[in-house]
Amino acid sequence: MGGGPRAGGGVVAHPAAGDHDPVLLVSSVSRSYGRQRVLTDVNLGVRPGELVGVVGENGAGKTTLLRILAGQLRPDGGTVRVRGSLGYCPQQAVVNEALTVGQHLRLFQVAYRLQNDHRARELAERLGLTRYERVPAGVLSGGNQQKLNLVLALMHDPAVVLLDEPYQGFDWETYLRFWDLADDLRARGRAILVISHLAHDIERLDRLHRLRAGALRGPGTEDRR
């Protein structure tokens, strides 16, 4: 299976490796849970420097799609290709409650095999997390756990960033700082796919896709630039 890219749904024509060609290419992806078909035919391409949103009703399959893109779930059909490194920020903060913020950064620095933690420190500083360096993740507020979740996804400066409702629990200031950070990533040529609340974020996206009936389509699939 897998088929080539098709028209509609924000699809990219071909996977050439130029600067403006997509670094994330999704072709005809489908996925079912038992008899329930969650994704039927998802096609999507995201180029460097693009900030693309996916919206959909509860249970539409947004998180399933993102987990497939992150390589955590195998699709029943179709292909996913990623060019460069990948950063995935899951909806629920995936942290170790016993470890402090500083220990998380050290652990992921060795996991990503980074020479230094400069980028991680910069992100922690921008999101206001530095003061909690010695605090175990288990006693952080939900918002601060989410900040740590985001820092862990971005600290290796990935080429493709997948964000699943990344600002849940953020206060207003942090929410604005998050979008500054997203703009910064976009300016640096990173490709960003974000599952987003339609009400607040639609004007911040380059393109918006609506996940409906298992596919990316509908009037929301317009180019906003």
Add this chain to the structure above:
Amino acid sequence: MRTAGTVAWLTLYELSRNRLAMLLLLVFIPVWISLAHLVFSPVPLDFTHRSTGTLLQVSGRELTMISGSLNAVTLLMGFLMFSATRRARMFDRRLTDAGCPRRALLLAKLVALTVGSLLVAGWATLVMLAYWDVRQPWLLYLALVVSGLIYGGIGIVLGVFLPDDLEGMFTIIMVSIIDLALQNPIANPAADAALIVYLPNYGPMQLGVAAGFTDLVPRAPLLNSLAWCVGCGLVGLVVFHLRTRRHHSAEGPSGTRQQGWSDPVRP
């Protein structure tokens, strides 16, 4: 090596932060062994020591201390490793996605299991020695260490499947009760059925009795315990491998860009 060292150190740190396990270690083990010493009668009992083919006359009190200490060590190590594995399920997945080698995570769990078993068994042995002049203290220590290793391994396997601490604790308690009650002549006067050799604590119980009441070092229970350790290790290895596999690889070493496309993920 640096990755494995950091992961192992932080895994040990995480275990030490489990307050309930630390409370059980400090209170449960001495209380259980002390009560076994104070409450149970020293009336001699027949114990079928299968690994040496002898029928031993042993003190019911001291036999219960062996059984109780094995029970305490198994519960503690089972719970500790279950809890650590269950809580780390998603986190381990995230670490492997980030590029952390799975062998480093497995090694860290092995280090945690071994260090935990050595410490817990050491503490239980010291408490036992306060009440009883054991004939072979090092063999008793070995019995408790392998018991901790086996149940820690079972805890790791259960931690991959069961959703909450309650389910895990309940399962470990039930398995431990069946395991030790069937081997204790107070609960099961025959205690010599052939099926007993397949129980996880058969090896440690045989070693413990040999340590307490003989000058022998039987090999068969050591091999039996080793088989349980290897079996749990293999199941854990396979399950961990399946749970953390990636369906596409976006990069070589994390943080370094790969030229060209990753292999496409396909059904």
